[in-house]
Amino acid sequence: xxTIRVIPRLDIKGxxxxxxxxxxxxxxxxxxxxxxxxxxxxxxxxxxxMDVVASLYERNSLHDIISETAKKxxxxxxVGGGLRTIxxxxxxxxxxxxxxxxxxxxxxxPQLIKEASRTFGSSxxxxxxxxxxxxxxxxxxxxxNGREFTGVDVFExxxxxxxxxxxxxxxxxxxxxxxxxxxxxxxxxxxxxxxxIPVIAHGGVGKPEDSLKxxxxxxxxxxxxxxxxFHYHYxxxxxxxxxxxxxxxxxxxxxxxxxxxxPCSINDLKKTLTENKIECRL
Amino acid sequence: MDSLKKKVIIIDYQLGNLFSVKQACDTVGMNAKxxxxxxxxxxxxxxxxPGVGAFNEAMINxxxxxxxSAIKLKVSKGIPLFGICLGLQLLFTESDEFGEGKGLDxxxxxxxxxxxxxxxxxxxxxxxxxxxxxxxxLDWRDIPLFEFNNNEYMYFIHSFYVKPTSNLCVLTNTNYExxxxxxxxxxxxxxxxxxxxxxSGEKGISIYRNWATINNLL
Numbered sequence: 035x036x037t038i039r040v041i042p043r044l045d046i047k048g049x050x051x052x053x054x055x056x057x058x059x060x061x062x063x064x065x066x067x068x069x070x071x072x073x074x075x076x077x078x079x080x081x082x083x084m085d086v087v088a089s090l091y092e093r094n095s096l097h098d099i100i101s102e103t104a105k106k107x108x109x110x111x112x113v114g115g116g117l118r119t120i121x122x123x124x125x126x127x128x129x130x131x132x133x134x135x136x137x138x139x140x141x142x143x144p145q146l147i148k149e150a151s152r153t154f155g156s157s158x159x160x161x162x163x164x165x166x167x168x169x170x171x172x173x174x175x176x177x178x179n180g181r182e183f184t185g186v187d188v189f190e191x192x193x194x195x196x197x198x199x200x201x202x203x204x205x206x207x208x209x210x211x212x213x214x215x216x217x218x219x220x221x222x223x224x225x226x227x228x229x230x231i232p233v234i235a236h237g238g239v240g241k242p243e244d245s246l247k248x249x250x251x252x253x254x255x256x257x258x259x260x261x262x263x264f265h266y267h268y269x270x271x272x273x274x275x276x277x278x279x280x281x282x283x284x285x286x287x288x289x290x291x292x293x294x295x296x297p298c299s300i301n302d303l304k305k306t307l308t309e310n311k312i313e314c315r316l
Numbered sequence: 317m318d319s320l321k322k323k324v325i326i327i328d329y330q331l332g333n334l335f336s337v338k339q340a341c342d343t344v345g346m347n348a349k350x351x352x353x354x355x356x357x358x359x360x361x362x363x364x365x366p367g368v369g370a371f372n373e374a375m376i377n378x379x380x381x382x383x384x385s386a387i388k389l390k391v392s393k394g395i396p397l398f399g400i401c402l403g404l405q406l407l408f409t410e411s412d413e414f415g416e417g418k419g420l421d422x423x424x425x426x427x428x429x430x431x432x433x434x435x436x437x438x439x440x441x442x443x444x445x446x447x448x449x450x451x452x453x454l455d456w457r458d459i460p461l462f463e464f465n466n467n468e469y470m471y472f473i474h475s476f477y478v479k480p481t482s483n484l485c486v487l488t489n490t491n492y493e494x495x496x497x498x499x500x501x502x503x504x505x506x507x508x509x510x511x512x513x514x515x516s517g518e519k520g521i522s523i524y525r526n527w528a529t530i531n532n533l534l
Binding site: 231 | 331332333335336339340368369370432438440441442444445446447448469471473474475492493512514515516517518520521
């Protein structure tokens with residue numbers, strides 16, 4: 035029996051929680067620590083913090099947010115964005131992260147995965163793969179939140195990531211991300227079949243039921259990573275808190291983006307999973 | 317006041333993240349210190365042996381820092397020791413994966429890797445999940461799990477597990493994809509978990525609190 039993890043993902047820019055579509059067009063939603071605390075109380079199995087502009091500036095600036103969060107939140111925290119060297123990784127782990135997520139630097143220099151997993155243990159190293167489907171049906175890996183073309187085949191890359199000793203893979207469908215049209219089930223399942231390590235599905239979930247397809251049948255995902263669905267739920271529940279000077283007030287009030295989503299809490303999502311005989315921690 | 321409190325030493329052998337272990341200790345009010353000093357280990361009132369990473373590398377570091385004899389001496393004197401994850405595995409005799417992987421041998425048994433397959437099902441390794449712990453044959457009264465119901469979820473992240481020679485020390489078992497393994501042990505003054513209580517929410521923190529209370533460390 036396998037227990038599925040539900041992992042809220044918090045994209046961070048500067049001091050703010052942001053959310054985009056196809057990983058782009060970022061809007062400010064509020065204070066990361068408020069969301070993190072709420073998700074912890076709601077039964078999140080882990081948290082993922084991603085510094086979405088870090089690769090651009092070649093540095094990760096989440097240390098303070100991590101340290102503050104790790105003092106009060108007793109679930110695993112993964113941190114990604116702009117981590118290029120063993121000493122970058124050491125720094126975020128020292129700030130209180132339990133795992134790190136690599137993408138850009140790993141594609142540029144795959145040896146980093148080997149060095150990092152040897153130094154910190156495989157289970158500390160998560161590799162994110164951002165996939166975009168080409169017109170010919172091929173999936174290629176991108177970096178820098180889907181901005182940079184690498185020409186690397188996603189499935190070949192996933193197998194190398196596994197061989198090089200990563201502990202987990204986050205597979206993001208950039209095409210579906212932020213759209214609410216559901217996971218790219220074929221992409222996720224094909225990766226899950228090819229590798230021997232856990233696979234986290236990310237990108238596109240618009241309603242609780244969307245999560246079932248990647249978890250049922252053969253080669254299921256091992257965990258779900260979700261942002262919009264939970265963020266929009268938080269905003270609905272905490273309107274007064276969000277509509278202050280920090281958020282993108284007009285955008286949030288209009289709820290323009292919400293129509294493709296059925297916002298739900300982590301707890302509600304887990305109930306849907308349990309009702310469909312998928313085991314998770316309730 | 318802190319100087320009057322019992323000294324808990326979190327043994328730092330330069331592998332993995334000890335931040336969350338220290339946070340958990342602070343949260344429940346222990347006087348805990350992360351240390352790389354043999355002297356501190358010898359003067360401790362209680363020891364925590366955490367750890368993430370590779371078994372062999374951990375033993376090499378413990379040897380280099382001259383911690384092995386210090387830990388063994390303290391345990392033989394009855395000082396409480398709490399092992400977590402790799403810290404549980406290090407207590408055992410040896411790893412069957414690497415020829416020369418000798419452990420601390422405080423408890424007799426082997427360290428094994430999860431198989432890639434079980435009953436023709438592929439098993440994803442590492443085992444990274446919240447999974448259930450259920451009782452084996454030991455009574456849960458007067459131990460850090462005393463408040464727990466059977467089948468409580470705890471957070472696991474590991475590729476290896478322990479197989480004690482005698483199951484008399486097995487406190488809980490856990491099942492991952494059909495493979496049943498020992499997820500916590502209790503033997504005299506040694507308590508150790510394969511899961512990470514400091515990453516298992518408020519329930520997990522209660523294990524720290526209960527361990528501290530039972531051993532009069534608060």
